Amino acid sequence: GLDLQPKRAWWGRYGYVNNLGKFVLEPQYENAQPFSDFLAAVKRDGKWGYINGEGKFVIEPRFEDAYLFSDQTAAVKENGKWGFINRSGKFLIEPKYENAAVFRQGLAAVQWEGKWGFVNKLGEMTIPPKFPQVYFFQEDRCGAMVDGKWGFIDRNGTFTVPPKYDEVFPFRRGWRP
Template structure:
């Protein structure tokens, strides 16, 4: 490992300590096998300019909350902005862009992960290291651990944006409060955490969204759906069309 200032050493030590604990519990999972459909590459957008990745004609760009395209679809693949940088893929290699669409880290890495506290893990050959927001290599690639394990563990531990947690009974899902009392009866085929006041639930083979009272805020109509982030959620319609909807269910894009 190359030399690093104390805050960087602390961040790296914490990340890999968590990795070791999680790996012992659930085993390693390679980053390169993950896709946006799993949700693992799509944490909350933490930039001042909130943007959302979209696909048009096989290329990826970004829209704002109103559905306006602000970064033209030019990338082979694109993911959410985190710490002011978005992970993109071109010709099978990974790099990063800023919120203007400018490439700040050329797509030269075999794999990469989102920024956190100014650092992003990147893979060269089979080893992982860390770069800063300018693309400078801060920690030489010497690690074989995959950082998506950290993200999955964090998402699992962090849960949703409120005190309601999932509960299951006889194969059905509902929600309980911090005291352990059931507040939304287990009646869904599947359910996920609340985000932006909505939780996605599955009824039969379709996904919809409930509010915190358990009422259906957006009727189940989607074969695939993802959590709300910054007021929008990505869904796939029965036709196969990708779309973004707001918390009322109105289509924002396309």
């Protein structure tokens, strides 16, 4: 990714600074996210779009909300629902979910009727929405909650570590309870 970080100027607008703290992209956005996959989500005139490292819009601001790019896709909100776009701004998965997260290891968490499940990049629900809370996949495992307790599921949604922990955390090489 690019070594630029979003920073809020004293007058309230966001721009991007280099590793010396100098503004490289002038503060002009209502909000800004870090660069990921060489694109950054920025908010202008109440809508989110994506810029490249030169500050040029690659995807014009048209979304109610937007997450960073991961695995060449980004979750965006349109008309109150979440879907996923590619780097050209074309929908890979039409907006239909209550909430969504970024793709990790080819799967993204999506919320449907209050529960979380996972979709692949074709929009297929690979793990049905049945969890009140989930994390993201890392090393083919994901923290998932059932009945107020956390465990770990595999890519099929099967618990490989039973849900018996009060909390779980990602760490450098895998997950830990």
